[in-house]
Amino acid sequence: MISRSAGTSNTGGKSRGCASCKKRKIKCDQSKPACTQCLKSGWVCPGYPSVSDLVFRNQTGSLVQKLHRGFSPSIVDRATAFFISQYVFQRHPDGSTPPSRGHYEYLPALLHGESSSSVLTTTVAAAGLAGLANAGNSNAWRIDAHAMHGLAICRLKEALEDPCQATSNKTLVAIVLMGTFEQIASADASSMHFFSQHIMAVAKCIELHGSNQFQSVVSIGLLGEIRRLVIMTLHRLQEPVPPALEKWSSWTGNIIHEDEAPANSFGVISSQLVAVRAKLKQKAICDPTVVAEMLLPIDEKLETWRSELPWSWKYKSYTAIDSTASSGDTYQSHYDVYEDLWVASVWNSYRTSRLLLYEHIMSTTLKYGSAEDNDMLQAAAKVLKAMADEICHSVPFHLGIQRHRNSSSFQDSDAIPGCYLLIWPLFASGMRRTTPWQQKEWIVEKLRYIGTRMGLRLAMSMADRVAMEKRPSSGSEVWVMGEWYPK
Structure with a gap:
């Protein structure tokens, strides 16, 4: 071990x-x-x-003995329950909507009847215990979480050597969860490095599955989740899309519920954006006009996607009349309510994609553009500000604050599994140069709340990173939409 x-x-x-x-x-x-x-x-x-x-x-021997001797069932159960309550949410079907959509929504079914010594059970318990350790600031539990994670890695190796287990849904989920463990347990840059390794490893395992393996509700939901994580990882690394990823949407395109089709089509557009950004990096293209010509057609597809969404995907906006926020701080006074957290997370993926797209245009134009490119800067800044605001408007919904259907009041909820899906859009919003400093401070506050509540150290490190952003000094900036932006 x-x-x-x-x-x-x-x-x-x-x-x-x-x-x-x-x-x-x-x-x-x-x-x-x-x-x-x-x-x-x-x-x-x-x-x-x-x-x-x-x-x-x-320390294989000592850790195995410790699991059997030192980890009582109550601790393992408590850690598993913590992970499920904080990181798993399920859509409760009403007969017209699919039961599959959510986040790790398939996990309870996969854990049902699973042996306490299986790789999936051990991985979930390790991730949950890491979260509990962070939430309670317990070094003893933190040590135990790493020990249990090490045991899970050993059991994963055994599972991958078994032809039957290597291509099972449980093994794929365990690999993904090991990446989640790194985000929960670690607060430095290495956590994202290891997370990326796990996600790309599970992508390779998908090829062993083949299209015939993705026919059930559980497997379809799993494939969609893995594709989302792979695309997110490729965006972060700005690397090209592997050929295998292009096939995945066709595997499920004809068998998913019609209400889930927008998520599938968005995945295709997002993959195209990954490919263009990777090409820009590989060829070191820095001409603002060329960059815009390559990226704006993708934005047109994103806007077409948005305009063609079915009614069930529309969200409703409300204003908190008792808010003390100033009229300009709309991110504090506006609340958007969605059909469910899954729909809200896809919307935020769309917004994050536009943030990446227009930030690329803006940064290139600021650095290499001329006075003639000012209109391009103005347009980019407008979109960046709007997308960041919309992401912030979704925060109350992800935090569990929902509007009563028959009243104008809002209710809070103790369960906040949607927050795990919120940290990356929030971080992307906070890191944009067009986001006002007061709004950055608000984002830092929300990220720290999520990190403390969920025991998620990655959220805390994100908050620290946004907080480090300094107001640009005069001398090398461009005036855009009432703000100075560094070149």
Whole structure:
């Protein structure tokens, strides 16, 4: 078993010396390419442990014993319940809408009857325990969470070596959840690196499935979720779309519920945006006119998608008449209510796509454009501000504040699983140069609330990153829509 050394039992610190000196119990000077002691004695110096060897240590036996001896069923159950309550939401069908749409909505069914020693059960418990540890600031639970996650990795390896388990829905979900664990447990940039690795690994496993494996409600929901995560990862890395991803929408296009078709078509457009942004990066295209000519056709498709949405996808906007916010701070006084959290999250994916698109246009124009490109800047700034506002308007709904159907009042809810889907759109809004500073502070407050409530360290690090944004100093800015923006 591999676990983080910070979470191990009292086995002592690891020596950086070579194995020969450690075996002989003498001090190693760690000279390269071979230590002095080995050279003097005529030994072949085996070299020194790598950084990963120093950070991780093999403790399969001790961790397995600890799980059976130290983790009581109540702790495991509590951790699992915490994860499901905070990260899983399901659409309760009324007979006309599909039961599949949600976020990790298939997890309870997959866990039902699952062995306590399975890779899926262990992974869910590890993620839940990491969240509990962060929410309660418990170092002991944090150590146990990393230990349990290490055991899950070991069990995943065994599952991937089994032809039947390697292509099962449970194994795919476990890989995705391991990426989620990194976001919950880690607050530094490495969490997104490991998250990306898990997501791209599960994308490769999809190919082993083949189209025939995606026929059930659970598998279709899973494929949609994985595609969303892959696209998000590719946007972040600005890398090209793998050929396999282009086939996925065709696998489910003819069998999904008609009310879910907009999400499928949006995925196609989003993939096209990924491809264009990757091409811009690969070819180092920085001419503002060329950049706009490549990106704006994608925006036209996004706007066509928006205009053709069915009635069930429309949201209703309300104004809180008792709000103390100023008339200009619409993100504090306006509330948008959606059919469900799944629809709201797709809407925010659309807005985030436009944020990425127009930020690319604006940043290129500011850096390489001329005075003749001012109209392009004005148009980009207008869209960026509108998309950030719309994302902020969705925050109350994701936080569980919903309007009573037969009254003008709002109600709060203890369950906020939709917040996990909110952090990336909020972060994207907060990082835009067109977002006012007061609005950035509001976004920081909401991200920290989510991070504290859900035990999600990634949200806390996002809040810190947005808070670090400084107002540009005069001297190298352009005046756009009443604000100075850095070139």
